[in-house]
Amino acid sequence: MNVMAIPPVYTSQTCHQCLHIHLVPDKYYRSGKNFKCGNCDHTCDADYNGAKMIEI
Numbered sequence: 108m109n110v111m112a113i114p115p116v117y118t119s120q121t122c123h124q125c126l127h128i129h130l131v132p133d134k135y136y137r138s139g140k141n142f143k144c145g146n147c148d149h150t151c152d153a154d155y156n157g158a159k160m161i162e163i
Contacts, residue, residue: 113161115161117130118157118160118161119137119142119153119156119157119160120136120137121160122136122142122144122146122147122149122156123149123156123159123160124144124147124149125144125146125147125149127144127145127146127147129144129145137153138153139153140152140153140154141153142155142156
């Protein structure tokens with residue numbers, strides 16, 4: 108089994124559906140346990156979204 112280090116930068120701010128990154132502080136779409144993309148309106152659990160971003 109290989110292990111790969113994944114940089115955590117922007118994993119909680121990037122939508123795993125459309126890969127849009129929310130860099131504007133007042134447009135941050137993670138609220139507690141919820142994530143909503145401002146680009147494609149995808150909504151899911153914030154931890155799930157982050158996990159999908161680092162999934163290989």
